[in-house]
Amino acid sequence: MRICTWNINSVRLRLPLVLKLLDEYRPDVLCLQETKVVDDSFPTAEFRDRGYVHIQIHGMKSYNGVAIISRLPLEGGDVKHWCEKQDCRHVLATLPGGIEVHNLYVPAGGDVPDPAVNDKFAHKLRFLDEMRDWFPANRSKDKPMVLVGDLNIAPLEHDVWSHKQLLDVVSHTPVEVEKLTALQDSLSWVDAVRRFVPANQKLYTWWSYRAADWEASDRGRRLDHIWVTPPLAGSLTGYQVLREARGWEPKPSDHVPVMVDLAV
DNA sequence: ATGTCAATAAATTATTGA
16 A cells, blocks of 8 residues: 655645655555645536545645545544644545554744744744644554654754754654654654664655745755554555655645555 | 735735645
């Protein structure tokens, strides 16, 4: 089973790129974030035509929005709300074999890494705390689960182009990393991609639009993640981070697809 | 390091969020 996650930054604008991904890499399950579209306007037909007939969407106007698009049957589709907001940052569904997929879009957190003066950063930290509490209270680490999405945090030193220069930059500050790690530890989640890429090797999934030449400067961050619970860890057989997709024409997302293969 | 995108509401240009 191949599971892919991609922050698409408008699914309607980049629909041709999404279809290219499906045609060339044939994931069984595609999880999108930042779809930026209400459910009624989601381009469902184009996915159905390609055999992706099982779709769980949770979108809103302009911002955020998540979707699970699958060739395999989905059951028990649901959404969760965090921080007393209905802002479309989470959708979940169950795959054959009882594998529960959680697709998440963690708040970006604004620019100033101080919750006292920046409400967006405070929201991000609260969101992480709520997830850290929710998963162990409602799920067991013995349940086969996959958590994917744009977590908007690059936790490891080599998940960013310069650990030192990004210590004060939202996405790599110690307080965010600590909270993401606490969430990971809460159900013994395994960082699937880092099972294949050693922690001392640079690995990025996002490059800013603001760079004059993203490829030459290569100032990336690993913000997009795939985690699995312990029962699935032994089934991981491969991964791909589609760096090339950062250059896909005509208009690439600033994030690239991340996928893993599971022998289930 | 403050550069670029995308969506929206309003009317070719500003705002907001990332």
